[in-house]
Amino acid sequence: MEKHITLAQLKEVAQEAYNQFKSNTDGKNADYIPYLANIDKNLFGISICLLNGQTVEIGDTEYRFGIESVSKVHTAILVLRQYGAQKLLDMIGADATGLPFNSIIAILLENDHPSTPLVNAGAITACSMVQPVGDAKKKWDAIVSNITDLCGSAPQLIDELYKSESATNFNNRSIAWLLKNYNRIYDDPDMSLDLYTRQCSLGITAKQLSVAAATVANKGVNPVTKKEVFEADLSPKITSLISTVGFYEHTGDWLYTSGIPAKTGVGGGVMGVLPGQFGISAFAPPLDGSGNSVKAQLAIKYIMNKLGLNVFGGDHAVFG
Ligand SMILES: NC(=O)CC[C@H](N)C(=O)O
Structure with a gap:
């Protein structure tokens, strides 16, 4: 109706x-x-x-706050644009974890894929997939330009947030390397994690x-x-x-x-x-x-x- x-x-x-x-x-x-x-x-x-x-x-x-995990949606869209729906399913997955966003257990329970691009593990994998693989600067530009297109105007990095988050993201560092162990990181793990941390710090x-x-x-x-x-x-x-x-x-x-x-x-x-x-x-x-x-x-x-x-x-x- x-x-x-x-x-x-x-x-x-x-x-x-x-x-x-x-x-x-x-x-x-x-x-x-x-x-x-x-x-x-x-x-x-x-x-x-x-x-x-x-x-x-x-x-x-109009207040600029840290986008944090909402950015996972944006970068999942970028990966869908670059790879298509089937590859996202094969390389990351589209399942619920039923667990907190930063869960390590979720990766251990499903070691064949990181479940979904909308939890930390899958989002770090998504950052590793962003093309061109191997080029941190161009990958970052692609992430920001995709967010800009979706929002109709540009986000702005909150430098203090980026520094704060980079200095304390020990759990996410473990996730990145655990994913590497399962061959679910498709670029350098530290670079992929840094891209993820930076995208979360966008205002x-x-x-x-x-x-x-x-x-x-x-x-x-x-x-x-x-x-x-x-x-x-x-x-x-x-x-x-x-x-x-x-x-x-x-x-x-x-x-x-x-x-x-x-x-x-x-x-x-x-x-x-x-x-x-x-x-x-x-x-x-x-x-x-x-x-x-x-x-x-x-x-x-x-x-x-x-x-x-x-x-x-x-x-x-x-x-x-
Ligand atoms: N749920 C969130 O917004 C978490 C994002 C945050 N950057 C983290 O990785 O812990």
Whole structure:
């Protein structure tokens, strides 16, 4: 069924979500990366990008925060663009791990592949696959240019975050070398890890993430710049990856309660894709125990439930 929703209604619902959760003090900033511990915990923004390029923005939607694990989606898209859907499945996988994002056990349990590009192991593998293999500078340029195309504007490296994360990423170093042990790193392990750490340290805004999400929802065409970033048939592959593991071990709970495939990052960002309808992003630094932003989750769930939209519901929203 078609569900007609005016822009005014959409704005009102987003504003209600903002007002309702603005003063929520649950959760705490990620502190295993020192830079993130010091970000203002009161920052809060919600951005929705429709497929005609219109955006609804409430709160701190222009604040640049660390993209962190949301970047895993972007680089998975780049690998899909460069290798195609079958090779991503063969070389990384598309399964849920049911375990935390930085799990080493997950690699040991599934030593034939790193499960999915949306957990640390698979994301480091994805960075190793980015072409041209062997050329760190060109690989980095490809990663940044892909994110720029998806967001419609460039991200900016937060140097302090990059240094902070590089100095403390011992668990990820173990992951990179364990993957090497299983022949699941397709370039130099240290270089692949460094690319992963750097992409996680890119500063991004909630507005940019909503445009990237809308590009996925819009079958690869950025609704703001109108550029075709990837081929339409990759879009359901990307949304399926996000659906399966976007909230790690809490992905089922998330999908069940929110009705929208979404991906989180420990910087406090969440990016949600409602295919054929819109992209949504929310950002607030305090996280729950699994590293997912408390307020961003509340806001997106509120908006989805209030609008009565659900990826499994069969209704299709028409905005205007
Ligand atoms: N869940 C996340 O956002 C984790 C990203 C972070 N860079 C890490 O590897 O630990």
